[in-house]
Amino acid sequence: FHLRLAELGQLAAEPSGAMLETIEERKADLEAWAALAPPLMMGPPPPRPPADAPPNPIALMLGGPAEKTDDPLLLKGKGASAGVVTGRARVAFSLEEAEALQAGEILVCPFTAPSWMPVFTTAAAIVTNQGGVLSHAAIEAREYGIPCVTGTESGTRRIPDGATVTVDGIEGTVRIHEG
Known part of the structure; x- marks a missing residue:
């Protein structure tokens, strides 16, 4: 050398x-x-963009902060895969925890990775704390035809394991049902 x-x-x-x-x-x-x-x-x-410049469309598409809501039972994120599903939430912080997901349950997790692929065949919907419409969870949810809301920031913290939730993958909302 x-x-x-x-x-x-x-x-x-x-x-x-x-x-x-x-x-x-x-x-x-x-x-x-x-x-x-x-x-x-x-x-x-490079020069800073002017204060009145429109937001970067790619940054908006990839994620960004979740929209705030005053409703404690409503989470907002990015509608990443179309569809509306109501079901039982399964909160998982690891792949090992996600493997406990039962058919028809909604996976609520910080994010997904390629190693999580087997749980997509079982999940009725996906909710993640992180990500946008081009994240792994979003792309795979579209592949599997299940609703997905990404970038909620607090889904794993605010949705109790076992709670009934409605995931709206078009509007990017997750409604926690009382009781």
């Missing part, structure tokens, strides 16, 4: 201590460069 192609041929033809010095110098240079922290950006920072 420390010699050029021509130098490699030269070293093979006539081994010398001078070439070993070159190797050590280049090795030290490489280590010195590797120890440097690169700048966060090259050149001047």
Whole structure:
């Protein structure tokens, strides 16, 4: 890694201590460069957008803060997969907990990952704290044709395990039913 192609041929033809010095110098240079922290950006920072600029549509689509509501039994997030389902909530913070999901239950979790795929075949709907319409939960819910609301921020905290909830994947709402 420390010699050029021509130098490699030269070293093979006539081994010398001078070439070993070159190797050590280049090795030290490489280590010195590797120890440097690169700048966060090259050149001047871009100008700030004007205060009246419209919101970034991609940022809106990917997520953003959940809309606040005064209704303690209503959560708002992103409607990520169409459909409306009412069922029993199963709150799961890990894949191991999610494996307890029964057919027709609604999975309420912080987020999903590819390893969670088997539970999508059982869930009637998905509710996540994090994510947007392009998150893993949203994409897979659309693939499986089940309603999904992402980015509620507090679903796992506000929805009691076993509670009856209605998930509206079009409006992006989750209604907790009393009793």
